[in-house]
Amino acid sequence: MERDPSEIDFAKGGGLVPVVVQDAASGRVLTLAYANDEALRRTRETSRSWFYSRSRSRLWMKGEESGNVQRVVEILVDCDADALVYRVEPSGPACHTGEETCFHNTLGGARA
Amino acid sequence: MERDPSEIDFAKGGGLVPVVVQDAASGRVLTLAYANDEALRRTRETSRSWFYSRSRSRLWMKGEESGNVQRVVEILVDCDADALVYRVEPSGPACHTGEETCFHNTLGGARA
Numbered sequence: 001m002e003r004d005p006s007e008i009d010f011a012k013g014g015g016l017v018p019v020v021v022q023d024a025a026s027g028r029v030l031t032l033a034y035a036n037d038e039a040l041r042r043t044r045e046t047s048r049s050w051f052y053s054r055s056r057s058r059l060w061m062k063g064e065e066s067g068n069v070q071r072v073v074e075i076l077v078d079c080d081a082d083a084l085v086y087r088v089e090p091s092g093p094a095c096h097t098g099e100e101t102c103f104h105n106t107l108g109g110a111r112a
Numbered sequence: 113m114e115r116d117p118s119e120i121d122f123a124k125g126g127g128l129v130p131v132v133v134q135d136a137a138s139g140r141v142l143t144l145a146y147a148n149d150e151a152l153r154r155t156r157e158t159s160r161s162w163f164y165s166r167s168r169s170r171l172w173m174k175g176e177e178s179g180n181v182q183r184v185v186e187i188l189v190d191c192d193a194d195a196l197v198y199r200v201e202p203s204g205p206a207c208h209t210g211e212e213t214c215f216h217n218t219l220g221g222a223r224a
Contacts, residue, residue, distance in 0.1 A: 001216070001218075002218055003217045004219075004220050005220070008219075022141055026139075027138070027139025028139070029134055031190070032130055032190060075219035076216075076218055076219070077218065078214040078217075079208065079217075083215075084219070085141050102190040102192075103188040103195075103197050105113045105188065105189040105190075105191070106188055106189065107114070107117060107120075108115060
């Protein structure tokens with residue numbers, strides 16, 4: 001089903017929704033970030049990953065400094081419209097450490 | 113690299129971290145939920161997906177009512193240790209609607 005951007009529930013998270021960034025080709029989860037309505041609008045208009053930084057209190061585009069932009073090929077919305085998935089084609093590493101994904105660590109003792 | 117559970121930054125999110133639930137076989141993102149330290153402890157101990165419900169203010173296990181439990185085969189931690197991925201083997205639909213994933217909707221006008 002197709003959802004309209006006006007249906008996204010930004011209010012629940014104080015103006016922000018969590019965004020799962022996923023590599024569209026490999027399926028790897030790259031980053032967990034946040035978007036406000038303006039970040040989502042820019043993402044839709046530019047097909048680049050835009051977010052809202054909680055620590056810096058400003059909009060930012062993935063790759064604006066590193067050049068490692070992400071082309072957003074699809075946006076998924078969850079059942080209660082309070083979380084998004086950006087499915088992307090990355091032009092370089094997602095993580096500031098240079099790793100392909102921010103989720104490059106495992107939790108010790110994860111198995112029972 | 114392996115991270116210790118004590119390194120997870122629950123404080124940043126008021127005691128909660130977002131959890132991306134991903135099907136370990138298909139790579140599909142199933143659900144975005146939240147965990148506190150107790151939910152994470154139970155997940156590690158039982159290899160089942162445990163979360164903290166913000167709306168109901170209580171711990172819950174995926175499948176506790178539906179029977180659609182998720183076996184957690186791996187937990188990933190992001191670079192700043194404030195978000196997790198549960199990689200799971202689901203025994204049934206992740207979504208309360210009966211869909212395989214909560215992210216079964218696309219955002220209209222997602223492409224520029």
